[in-house]
Amino acid sequence: MKDFIDDDKIQHVLDISVRPEKKRVEDVLDKAKELKGLTPEETSVLLQTEDKELINEILITARFVKESIYGNRLVLFAPLYIANHCSNNCLYCGFRRANKELKRVALTMEEIAAEAQAIEAEGHKRILMLCGEHPTRSSLDYFIEAIETVYATTNFNGEIRRINVEVAPLEVEEFKRLKAAK
Structure with missing residues (x-):
């Protein structure tokens, strides 16, 4: 089986998003609220955020996205x-x-x-x-x-x-x- 993970590309995406500016994080969160998905680069911005206030905004947005898509249901399998x-x-x-x-x-x-x-x-x-x-x-x-x-x-x-x-x-x-x- 061939390796399908491009380690260099992942590292590049992470490297370009180190310590993102507040405005960039807010822009990504606004896009996330549109419920149309994020690019790997946009996801990296959120992963690289260290500001506690912005991390709280990420959590609030994640809850909004989850509830918008799935509601309050619990699915068992x-x-x-x-x-x-x-x-x-x-x-x-x-x-x-x-x-x-x-x-x-x-x-x-x-x-x-x-x-x-x-x-x-x-x-x-x-x-x-x-x-x-x-x-x-x-x-x-x-x-x-x-x-x-x-x-x-x-x-x-x-x-x-x-x-x-x-x-x-x-x-x-x-x-x-x-x-x-x-």
């Missing part, structure tokens, strides 16, 4: 771990390659359907589907098939309406395939 095979060795993760105590499993589509039914029977309509990052044992094809399996599974209370995902970094074409899964 149930996790659905479909495979724990992983080729990475991230120290914080129990799926890491070096964890020799973990029994490695990749659920079959029948097992995934049964898990979806059990989750839905508990009243959940949203799940977070995730797996380890392994090129063959938790491939994008496997993940997409799992999504399609869950969406095709119904229970006496209905079906899962939304699947949020945690996946390995993908190329643009792979994201398109993932988005098209139903």
Whole structure:
């Protein structure tokens, strides 16, 4: 897998925003309130702000943006771990390659359907589907098939309406395939 993070570009964006002027921070906050997103450069301005008064304004603006977009709702989901095979060795993760105590499993589509039914029977309509990052044992094809399996599974209370995902970094074409899964 190629490195998709451009460290030099990130450092450049951070370097050009060191100790931003108050007016620049205020301009970025005004743009944020328009709810149309910020560029990496604008985000860097906010991250580099050290003035306590301006930091408070950033927090107030963040709350405004959050409430404008999401309101006061609380959304719950149930996790659905479909495979724990992983080729990475991230120290914080129990799926890491070096964890020799973990029994490695990749659920079959029948097992995934049964898990979806059990989750839905508990009243959940949203799940977070995730797996380890392994090129063959938790491939994008496997993940997409799992999504399609869950969406095709119904229970006496209905079906899962939304699947949020945690996946390995993908190329643009792979994201398109993932988005098209139903």
